[in-house]
Amino acid sequence: xxxxxxxxxxxxxxxxxxxxxxxxxxxxxxxxxxxxxxxxxxxxxxxxxxxxxxxxxxxxxxxxxxxxxxxxxxxxxxxxxxxxxxxxxxxxxxxxxxxxxxxxxxxxxxxxxxxxxxxxxxxxxxxxxxxxxxxxxxxxxxxxxxxxxxxxxxxxxxxxxxxxxxxxxxxxxxxxxxxxxxxxxxxxxxxxxxxxxx
Numbered sequence: 283x284x285x286x287x288x289x290x291x292x293x294x295x296x297x298x299x300x301x302x303x304x305x306x307x308x309x310x311x312x313x314x315x316x317x318x319x320x321x322x323x324x325x326x327x328x329x330x331x332x333x334x335x336x337x338x339x340x341x342x343x344x345x346x347x348x349x350x351x352x353x354x355x356x357x358x359x360x361x362x363x364x365x366x367x368x369x370x371x372x373x374x375x376x377x378x379x380x381x382x383x384x385x386x387x388x389x390x391x392x393x394x395x396x397x398x399x400x401x402x403x404x405x406x407x408x409x410x411x412x413x414x415x416x417x418x419x420x421x422x423x424x425x426x427x428x429x430x431x432x433x434x435x436x437x438x439x440x441x442x443x444x445x446x447x448x449x450x451x452x453x454x455x456x457x458x459x460x461x462x463x464x465x466x467x468x469x470x471x472x473x474x475x476x477x478x479x480x
Contacts, residue, residue: 296367299392300339301349311424312398315340315385316449317466318456319421323402326410331372332379334361339386339395349392426464434460434468442472 313319315337325333338357342350358365358373365373377393380386386395407418434455441451451472455465 296354298352298354299349300342300352301389301392301394302343302347303387303394303396305396308396308400309398312396312400313421313466314398314452314470315396318453319462319466320399322414323407323410323418323421324399326414327402327406328379328383328385329376331361331363331376332383332385335373335376336380336385336395339380339393340397343395343397421462423461423463426461426467430461430464431468434464435471438468438472439475442475448473 320333328336335357338361339352342352354373355365358371361373361376363373363376364371377386380395381388381393384396385399386393388394401422402418407415410418437455437458437460438451441454442448446454448469452465452469455468456462460468
């Protein structure tokens with residue numbers, strides 16, 4: 283159970299229920315937790331430990347979309363982090379950072395986690411290196427040409443059909459010159475098509 287933004291970490295409670303955080307606005311306009319956007323912009327805010335922790339929490343929701351019980355010690359170990367009862371360890375601090383920056387929130391009996399994250403706030407962007415600040419406007423563009431989307435979708439569908447890791451699809455599309463907005467949409471469409479066929 284969570285109190286404020288701190289998990290209850292008594293030795294008897296070595297697990298935590300993780301459920302999806304449904305936010306229609308962010309779900310529609312946000313970025314997948316495993317996207318290049320998160321690596322470029324949210325990593326700078328959350329830090330690497332909280333970013334990897336968030337990704338691991340969302341990976342569990344891919345398998346169990348309605349929620350699952352997270353073994354705190356096991357998960358910390360899989361991330362190469364220490365875990366012990368109490369709040370004085372790197373894994374619990376990572377969970378707290380996720381809550382502090384709005385990536386998760388306490389709910390009765392557990393933690394609700396965003397599958398998609400909002401754009402980085404201007405106050406966070408202002409503290410980033412100049413190169414990231416200059417790059418960010420490209421990610422805010424929500425329009426793209428039909429040709430860009432069609433090209434991205436053809437590549438994404440081929441990658442998904444070939445069994446490529448879904449987490450790499452969006453990144454590879456951008457690497458071959460597909461705009462971020464078209465890459466995000468094409469990757470989502472290809473992955474949704476795969477899920478619909480399964």
